[in-house]
Amino acid sequence: MTVQRAVQAYLDHLMVERGLSRNTLASYRRDLDRYQATLAAAGVxxxxxxRPADVAAHLAGLREGDADHPPLSTASAARAVSAVRGLHRFALREGLTPDDPSREVRPPAPPKRxxxxxxxxxxxxxxxxxxxDDPLGLRDxxxxEFLYGTGARISEAVGAAVDDLDLGAEHPAAVLHGKGGRTRLVPVGRYAKAALEAYLVRxxxxxxxxxxxxxxxxxxARGGPLSRQSAWTILHRxxxxxxxxxxxxxxxxxxTLRHSYATHLLDGGADVRVVQELLGHASVTTTQVYTLVTVDRLREVYATAHPRAR
Known part of the structure; x- marks a missing residue:
């Protein structure tokens, strides 16, 4: 089957069987029209x-752009490639083609935010x-203070038990129960300790x-464990x-408070490996994204403070 007929059959399928909106169908049509143009230029x-190389070449062309099209962002290129992959999956399922040449061509991954x-x-x-000064105000x-003072995930905070707190020690600490059943001991700062003690006693x-x-x-308010949603509402308010x-x-x-906790520690000179342990990350690679934040901060300080920065 010609590419043009296959594209039209796929669009008819999306409209009739999937019930996609007119605007969504128009987006698919634009993406697939450009794909047809790429294949036609390659003599297909x-x-x-x-072939898989044709699909990969189309993706490369989307990212590089040409005389008629500006380069697409990662998100836009990923959307366009998804339309192409959908076309080939449809063609294979309907017996229009013997295989799916787009299977091994992955959409570009979005940059880590x-x-x-x-x-x-x-x-x-x-x-x-x-x-x-009322019970709910003290709890909030x-x-x-606990979220920011320990870097706890929201699930770790609402899942903490009274026995996980050791506020009377010389160095107050809390045990947090993290992902994958892993636990870690984190320090509890002076402000968080004071807020927790006021709440626990009063x-x-x-x-x-x-x-x-x-x-x-x-x-x-009913004496049961605080839910994640309720904790989110407290923060939102x-x-x-x-x-x-x-x-x-x-x-x-x-x-946000967990992100701020990590960033402020690194801004203050904490070693990334220490922050990794405090956050409960299994790999330091996960923690290193925060170092990018602090580098941006260093650039801002340099640009505003150095006499020859501009």
Whole structure:
């Protein structure tokens, strides 16, 4: 079957059987029209004659651009290649071709996005919003201080038990139960310790009285363990009160304080291997993304402070 007829059959399938919208179909058509042009320029008119090298050459052309098309971003090129892969999967499934030449051609991976980190002043503003003296206010302050003071994941915070805290020691610490059943011991700073002690003495007993007994550190208003969603809501409310973004790409999320914890440690001179242990990363490669954040910060400082930077 010719490439043109196969493309039209695939688009008909997407419209009738998959029920895709008109705009989505138009996007598929644009991507596949460009693919047809690439194949035609290579002298390929039959879909069964397409080779993996033809698909790879098309992907390379998308990234490089030409006289009529600017280079596509990683995300746009990945979308275009997905349309091509869908066409070939459809053709193989329908018996139009004997194999799928796009199977081994992977869409380009998006670049690793840098974690969003708050500035120290923003963190202080965020923590300062939880200043209530009632049980829930004390709990919220303890939770936020705990997240930033230990770098805990939100699941590790709500999963912490009272016995996991050792606040009376010379060096206060907490045991966090991380991914894959791994546990780690992390220091608890002075502010987090004070907030936790205030909550455990003055608030948690009152909250626990309404429940059935649970070892969880952080409790909800009914005395049960605080859920991840409730913890997210507490952070979301605090971010709004602090004037920080609560929606969009820069919205403060449960992971934001963890990102900020790591970034501020590295900014303060901590070794990346130490930060790896504190975060509970199995590989230092995962932690090294934070070093890119601090390099950007160094560039900013250099650009504004050095007399010959500009």
């Amino acid at each position: 008119g039959d879909l069964a004659a397409v 840098l974690p969003k980190a708050l500035g120290v002043d923003q963190v202080e503003r965020l923590l300062g919003t939880a200043a209530g 302050r303890a939770l936020l 608030a948690r007993p009152a909250l626990a009285a309404g429940g059935r007994g649970t070892p969880a550190v952080f409790l909800n 605090a971010a709004g009160a602090a004037g920080l973004p609560t929606d969009g790409p820069h919205a403060v999320s449960p992971h």
